[in-house]
Amino acid sequence: MNDFRPIPEVEKHGEFLQKVVDLLFKNIVFTTRQDKVVLWQSPEQLEEQFDFSLKQNGDEHEKLICLLRNTIKFSVKTGHPYFINQLFSGLDPYGLAGQWLTDALNASVYTYEVAPVFTLMEKHVMREVNSMIGPDWGDGLFCPGGSFGNGTAINLARYNKFPDTKAKGTCHLPKLVLFASEECHYSIHKFAAFLGIGEENVIGVKTDDVGQIIPENLERRIQEKFDDGSAPFMVVATLGTTVRGAFDPIEDIADICKKYDLWLHIDAAWGGGLIFSQKHRARLNGIERANSIIINPHKLLAVPQQCSILLVRDKEILHKCYSRGAEYLFQKDKHYDRSYDMGDKYLQCGRKCDVFKFWFMWRAKGSTGFANHIDTLMDLAEYFENQINVRSDFMLVSKRQYMNVCFWYLPRYLRGKTNILEHSGQLQKVAPQIRSVMVKHGSVMLGYQPLKGLPNFFRFVSQNSALTKKDIDFILNHIADIGEELFK
Amino acid sequence: MNDFRPIPEVEKHGEFLQKVVDLLFKNIVFTTRQDKVVLWQSPEQLEEQFDFSLKQNGDEHEKLICLLRNTIKFSVKTGHPYFINQLFSGLDPYGLAGQWLTDALNASVYTYEVAPVFTLMEKHVMREVNSMIGPDWGDGLFCPGGSFGNGTAINLARYNKFPDTKAKGTCHLPKLVLFASEECHYSIHKFAAFLGIGEENVIGVKTDDVGQIIPENLERRIQEKFDDGSAPFMVVATLGTTVRGAFDPIEDIADICKKYDLWLHIDAAWGGGLIFSQKHRARLNGIERANSIIINPHKLLAVPQQCSILLVRDKEILHKCYSRGAEYLFQKDKHYDRSYDMGDKYLQCGRKCDVFKFWFMWRAKGSTGFANHIDTLMDLAEYFENQINVRSDFMLVSKRQYMNVCFWYLPRYLRGKTNILEHSGQLQKVAPQIRSVMVKHGSVMLGYQPLKGLPNFFRFVSQNSALTKKDIDFILNHIADIGEELFK
Numbered sequence: 001m002n003d004f005r006p007i008p009e010v011e012k013h014g015e016f017l018q019k020v021v022d023l024l025f026k027n028i029v030f031t032t033r034q035d036k037v038v039l040w041q042s043p044e045q046l047e048e049q050f051d052f053s054l055k056q057n058g059d060e061h062e063k064l065i066c067l068l069r070n071t072i073k074f075s076v077k078t079g080h081p082y083f084i085n086q087l088f089s090g091l092d093p094y095g096l097a098g099q100w101l102t103d104a105l106n107a108s109v110y111t112y113e114v115a116p117v118f119t120l121m122e123k124h125v126m127r128e129v130n131s132m133i134g135p136d137w138g139d140g141l142f143c144p145g146g147s148f149g150n151g152t153a154i155n156l157a158r159y160n161k162f163p164d165t166k167a168k169g170t171c172h173l174p175k176l177v178l179f180a181s182e183e184c185h186y187s188i189h190k191f192a193a194f195l196g197i198g199e200e201n202v203i204g205v206k207t208d209d210v211g212q213i214i215p216e217n218l219e220r221r222i223q224e225k226f227d228d229g230s231a232p233f234m235v236v237a238t239l240g241t242t243v244r245g246a247f248d249p250i251e252d253i254a255d256i257c258k259k260y261d262l263w264l265h266i267d268a269a270w271g272g273g274l275i276f277s278q279k280h281r282a283r284l285n286g287i288e289r290a291n292s293i294i295i296n297p298h299k300l301l302a303v304p305q306q307c308s309i310l311l312v313r314d315k316e317i318l319h320k321c322y323s324r325g326a327e328y329l330f331q332k333d334k335h336y337d338r339s340y341d342m343g344d345k346y347l348q349c350g351r352k353c354d355v356f357k358f359w360f361m362w363r364a365k366g367s368t369g370f371a372n373h374i375d376t377l378m379d380l381a382e383y384f385e386n387q388i389n390v391r392s393d394f395m396l397v398s399k400r401q402y403m404n405v406c407f408w409y410l411p412r413y414l415r416g417k418t419n420i421l422e423h424s425g426q427l428q429k430v431a432p433q434i435r436s437v438m439v440k441h442g443s444v445m446l447g448y449q450p451l452k453g454l455p456n457f458f459r460f461v462s463q464n465s466a467l468t469k470k471d472i473d474f475i476l477n478h479i480a481d482i483g484e485e486l487f488k
Numbered sequence: 489m490n491d492f493r494p495i496p497e498v499e500k501h502g503e504f505l506q507k508v509v510d511l512l513f514k515n516i517v518f519t520t521r522q523d524k525v526v527l528w529q530s531p532e533q534l535e536e537q538f539d540f541s542l543k544q545n546g547d548e549h550e551k552l553i554c555l556l557r558n559t560i561k562f563s564v565k566t567g568h569p570y571f572i573n574q575l576f577s578g579l580d581p582y583g584l585a586g587q588w589l590t591d592a593l594n595a596s597v598y599t600y601e602v603a604p605v606f607t608l609m610e611k612h613v614m615r616e617v618n619s620m621i622g623p624d625w626g627d628g629l630f631c632p633g634g635s636f637g638n639g640t641a642i643n644l645a646r647y648n649k650f651p652d653t654k655a656k657g658t659c660h661l662p663k664l665v666l667f668a669s670e671e672c673h674y675s676i677h678k679f680a681a682f683l684g685i686g687e688e689n690v691i692g693v694k695t696d697d698v699g700q701i702i703p704e705n706l707e708r709r710i711q712e713k714f715d716d717g718s719a720p721f722m723v724v725a726t727l728g729t730t731v732r733g734a735f736d737p738i739e740d741i742a743d744i745c746k747k748y749d750l751w752l753h754i755d756a757a758w759g760g761g762l763i764f765s766q767k768h769r770a771r772l773n774g775i776e777r778a779n780s781i782i783i784n785p786h787k788l789l790a791v792p793q794q795c796s797i798l799l800v801r802d803k804e805i806l807h808k809c810y811s812r813g814a815e816y817l818f819q820k821d822k823h824y825d826r827s828y829d830m831g832d833k834y835l836q837c838g839r840k841c842d843v844f845k846f847w848f849m850w851r852a853k854g855s856t857g858f859a860n861h862i863d864t865l866m867d868l869a870e871y872f873e874n875q876i877n878v879r880s881d882f883m884l885v886s887k888r889q890y891m892n893v894c895f896w897y898l899p900r901y902l903r904g905k906t907n908i909l910e911h912s913g914q915l916q917k918v919a920p921q922i923r924s925v926m927v928k929h930g931s932v933m934l935g936y937q938p939l940k941g942l943p944n945f946f947r948f949v950s951q952n953s954a955l956t957k958k959d960i961d962f963i964l965n966h967i968a969d970i971g972e973e974l975f976k
Contacts, residue, residue: 010518013581017517020585021509028592029505030498038604043828046604052612054847058854064582067851068589071844074605078594085602086838091594093501094552097508101556103587104516106566106579106792113927114573116526116534117562124540144632147837155682169686175659186814190835194643196684198657199812243816298838304594306840324687326674328731328937333917333944335924340531347678349635350574350786352794356559359542363555366546429821436823439601449816456821 036442089464094364098357110343134288138315146269149294149310151191157234157263180236211246240271245404250286273300276370381462411487428455524930577952582852586845598831622776626803634757637782639679645722645751668724699734728759733892738774761788764858869950899975916943
């Protein structure tokens with residue numbers, strides 16, 4: 001019996017929600033290869049076909065269901081194995097169940113009393129993930145995305161060197177500079193600007209031909225900056241760069257950070273999930289020497305959007321840097337130990353619960369399940385790279401280090417040439433044109449981009465556990481078929 | 489037919505998800521007054537009663553369902569009308585449906601091609617909400633919470649005055665200062681620290697006895713800061729302060745901002761939802777004179793966590809301040825108009841879709857539905873205040889302006905005293921003790937806090953549409969019963 005609302009209303013809501021769930025099951029959660037990844041419409045077409053209007057009066061349930069149906073129809077199926085456009089793909093049923101539960105609880109995690117289960121769960125997950133990094137690792141935050149986590153780390157690094165910035169700001173300080181790979185994620189620049197450091201004061205470090213920071217170049221840039229009176233305070237290394245999936249040489253970088261007393265932040269948003277794989281964990285060697293690390297379980301581990309973890313070695317600094325003790329939330333006279341109120345060490349106030357879906361997937365699969373997922377994907381990435389290497393109509397951009405395989409499709413007139421980069425102008429147009437055809441078919445969504453003067457190339461990323469070698473053959477043949485047709 | 493996964497696995501997942509949904513319907517979505525708001529356990533007790541452990545191997549479905557059941561059992565029912573602890577309460581079935589859909593699509597909103605429906609929907613919702621502010625209002629962002637939105641606005645204000653901070657940082661600038669109510673939300677200080685401005689450079693402006701900024705004090709503080717060589721750049725006004733629900737006098741503040749050429753940001757996270765109410769919209773008069781406004785539909789409008797909108801009058805500044813044009817996402821040679829790729833003006837990269845649940849609720853209820861919700865709540869708040877005023881065992885802290893009613897429960901020995909503040913030491917202990925009993929009963933969760941030297945008082949907030957006058961009578965009598973027992 002429900003005595004908050006009239007029973008007919010409750011029944012009506014119940015029926016409606018069950019219809020919604022049925023619709024979701026049928027049209028999103030369980031897709032097939034016969035489904036398109038996207039039913040492409042240009043913005044102008046979609047404006048005509050979808051009723052976005054907002055009105056004075058509400059719609060009936062029948063109309064609402066119709067709107068949901070259209071939303072699904074015109075949305076991209078990011079769970080489809082042929083969605084290879086970003087650093088996430090797939091839909092895990094346990095992750096989804098976890099997300100649906102936290103939605104229904106409509107939880108916000110700041111104090112123990114308001115989110116008791118999720119507060120302790122965050123502690124457990126954080127402890128477990130920290131212990132997978134190293135024995136002296138201690139604290140962390142759940143962040144609304146890796147960009148925000150990187151920004152939070154930059155601020156921690158600055159606070160660590162100049163603790164009075166919290167109260168006094170930076171106007172009394174010399175010019176602060178940090179160092180990052182020229183292939184680092186753009187969030188480093190965006191947040192450097194946001195934090196008052198300035199984009200220009202993110203000093204780009206040269207990378208080698210597979211995309212790794214060249215340590216000698218890093219050290220030279222640091223010395224230059226000390227010499228010109230700037231105040232270096234931080235190096236950002238990347239484990240799994242966005243485009244090439246490159247892994248910066250952590251041990252060398254950590255040595256340099258030690259020598260110059262710089263905070264080492266590791267952006268392992270994409271690569272960090274490897275902590276679960278016995279077979280591939282060695283690629284993260286040295287990660288425990290960092291001061292902070294960002295890992296996005298919503299990338300490699302296929303946790304639903306968003307789940308992003310900032311790990312911090314120093315157990316005290318988050319509280320020191322971020323706490324403010326707002327008395328309407330963190331009252332001093334509570335009837336339980338206030339140290340459980342973790343919201344005070346966060347920049348945010350209200351905060352969505354991102355821990356549960358991750359914890360629940362972990363329970364459903366076990367650490368072994370995550371490891372198997374990774375190892376399978378790595379095999380697929382290797383298979384993809386091998387196929388590129390054996391075919392004359394494709395060419396690798398640089399040697400694969402991870403799940404990313406960067407490659408060109410070569411029109412007939414470019415095959416067998418010794419230096420295809422002399423034809424950059426032509427090559428630049430190939431990937432966008434092929435992609436445009438694929439997206440309009442709705443067959444495959446595969447990202448492309450230029451990089452460091454190299455013309456547009458495709459980036460395949462192995463990350464969806466439903467993908468098979470047969471799929472990879474299909475995707476390559478599909479690209480080749482379109483290419484043959486377009487570039488006769 | 490599903491050909492990605494073996495059919496038995498799909499069926500198994502389907503059955504499991506249906507079980508999860510049934511569990512959520514039964515135990516969270518449709519609660520009754522007989523349910524407790526919380527089954528209180530101390531952190532130590534909960535550690536013993538809940539299996540948080542993470543293991544090598546995964547659990548069976550039966551065990552997983554049991555874990556979900558326990559998660560619900562020990563979690564706070566924030567949809568319960570007696571959850572009055574924060575600035576959100578309730579669970580809207582249409583909002584929940586919208587959230588479940590976006591979860592199933594696992595969408596991330598940065599480019600049109602990856603989120604076509606949600607991209608256009610954001611444009612429509614943003615245009616509609618802007619038009620409710622004023623005719624020349626133009627742009628905006630969806631933010632992961634109001635704190636982040638406030639921080640984004642502070643940075644916009646700084647960029648507006650000193651555009652070269654984006655590239656060069658702030659080390660060449662004088663000391664930047666901003667002004668905000670001494671009762672403003674703590675995110676202003678947290679983000680001032682984060683942005684390199686410093687907490688001390690948030691200049692607190694005195695408030696009057698209902699909690700509104702005193703304009704004369706604001707102007708005096710601004711002059712002082714100009715005189716001492718600082719660089720004032722911004723005023724933050726609040727419409728609906730966290731504790732007292734106070735509305736700062738916008739017209740006066742806007743005049744001062746105009747006079748001194750300062751950016752006016754309005755934190756209407758809590759009060760901004762009033763734009764929907766014909767009856768109460770006048771409380772926002774002058775809001776259109778701001779440069780930026782934060783409104784959290786997840787507060788007053790009961791949209792599920794999180795939905796937070798930063799509105800910006802200037803149509804160009806977001807792009808100028810935040811864009812970076814990362815080429816792996818915002819390729820220049822796309823097959824559609826790149827201006828639809830809104831991710832470039834965001835600080836975040838991957839971003840959860842927060843627009844759909846809001847849009848869908850709006851479609852289900854119409855603007856009229858939101859208006860009715862607000863007007864009902866305002867009547868309840870008035871009723872609550874009246875009850876406090878007519879009873880001798882309660883006392884109002886300050887006159888109500890909005891949904892917040894701040895009050896003391898008076899033990900017998902304090903009733904009828906002319907100046908109860910002489911007994912602050914005793915009063916300080918009353919609210920925490922009563923609250924502790926209520927939370928341990930699981931009957932009512934009602935927040936309390938001290939403020940500006942006033943001893944701990946309760947804050948009732950009218951925000952759950954399932955609440956009735958009968959409930960209010962119950963809550964007050966319940967507090968009184970506990971108080972009588974505790975303070976004989």
